[in-house]
Amino acid sequence: FGMHVLLTVTLTLRPATAAVWSKKDATEDAYPPLWDLVPENLQDFLVKDNKIVINAWNYQERLGVYKNLLNSSAKYFTAFGSQNFGNILWGLPLQHGWQFRTGRLADPSSVTSCGYEDGDLLCISVRSWWSCMNYYLSVIPFLGAVEAGLFGQLEYEIEILPPEDRRADFCYSAADCRSHMPKLMDAWKAYFEEALNPANFSSFKLDDALHLMWKAHVTSIAYALPKFQDSLKYLSGPEANFGEDWANGVDFIAATHFSTDLPTTNYFQTFLPQRMLVEGDAPSSISDFSPQQNSVLVSLSALHKTNKLTGGLLLKLWQKAMSTEAGRKMGRKLIEDL
Numbered sequence: 514f515g516m517h518v519l520l521t522v523t524l525t526l527r528p529a530t531a532a533v534w535s536k537k538d539a540t541e542d543a544y545p546p547l548w549d550l551v552p553e554n555l556q557d558f559l560v561k562d563n564k565i566v567i568n569a570w571n572y573q574e575r576l577g578v579y580k581n582l583l584n585s586s587a588k589y590f591t592a593f594g595s596q597n598f599g600n601i602l603w604g605l606p607l608q609h610g611w612q613f614r615t616g617r618l619a620d621p622s623s624v625t626s627c628g629y630e631d632g633d634l635l636c637i638s639v640r641s642w643w644s645c646m647n648y649y650l651s652v653i654p655f656l657g658a659v660e661a662g663l664f665g666q667l668e669y670e671i672e673i674l675p676p677e678d679r680r681a682d683f684c685y686s687a688a689d690c691r692s693h694m695p696k697l698m699d700a701w702k703a704y705f706e707e708a709l710n711p712a713n714f715s716s717f718k719l720d721d722a723l724h725l726m727w728k729a730h731v732t733s734i735a736y737a738l739p740k741f742q743d744s745l746k747y748l749s750g751p752e753a754n755f756g757e758d759w760a761n762g763v764d765f766i767a768a769t770h771f772s773t774d775l776p777t778t779n780y781f782q783t784f785l786p787q788r789m790l791v792e793g794d795a796p797s798s799i800s801d802f803s804p805q806q807n808s809v810l811v812s813l814s815a816l817h818k819t820n821k822l823t824g825g826l827l828l829k830l831w832q833k834a835m836s837t838e839a840g841r842k843m844g845r846k847l848i849e850d851l
Contacts, residue, residue: 700729
């Protein structure tokens with residue numbers, strides 16, 4: 514049964530994947546842009562009226578949220594490589610860095626100069642579908658970690674500044690987020706509590722951590738996806754399709770407990786589009802994209818279409834096939850080969 518599902522997914526993706534990938538292709542800088550310039554400690558953020566105030570609509574400050582998460586969880590990943598490279602939270606800031614580098618956090622409507630080089634380059638636009646989706650994969654995990662006690666007893670409360678628009682679509686403190694989305698907060702809190710559990714310290718199981726992290730990750734996407742559906746209208750048709758294809762693809766990747774450490778994430782991100790897609794871009798034949806980048810676009814699109822045609826059955830069958838470690842190992846190999 515499991516093999517049948519793997520075969521179905523392979524056949525769905527296979528026509529798009531003639532290119533041979535080499536790890537030599539991974540030439541991007543190891544860290545997200547401006548990584549050395551972002552707040553390393555919570556005390557590095559603005560402290561005002563006995564609150565740590567974080568502007569999550571500024572790229573450096575949102576990236577600083579990730580840096581604090583990585584620094585505070587580093588001790589739990591010492592067995593998985595030096596310099597914290599084995600920390601599975603790396604996938605989040607590296608994805609955010611890719612969004613920044615490729616212009617996906619800027620105002621896609623061009624009504625404001627938010628996110629543009631000739632305007633406020635570090636501004637994260639609330640009109641950007643990518644930046645709104647990412648809020649649920651940055652601020653929410655961070656506040657879940659605060660609840661779980663990752664940062665210990667804090668001297669000050671933490672307050673996240675609201676954006677200029679759509680304020681009701683976000684939450685701004687651990688208590689606020691818990692009152693609006695308790696299940697999502699529980700999912701991230703559970704991940705950090707697993708890491709913090711003294712019983713796990715000497716026998717921290719990476720597969721268990723990946724399971725909880727991916728569970729929280731897909732819960733964040735499922736919560737945010739319908740909320741920001743109307744933001745897709747600001748994007749070109751090909752870019753909007755890619756965004757939805759990517760969100761769908763994450764469900765399949767998550768089921769394999771795919772590792773999101775620094776080297777693995779960096780390697781696979783080289784195959785994501787390095788600019789926004791525009792009208793006229795036809796995945797499979799975009800001239801300034803590598804064969805691998807074109808292949809990824811076609812594969813993600815085929816996977817999304819097949820999953821929709823089957824009413825989500827393909828994902829359910831895939832998840833069933835990934836319910837054992839042997840199945841997940843095959844699933845990861847399939848993704849790596851593709």
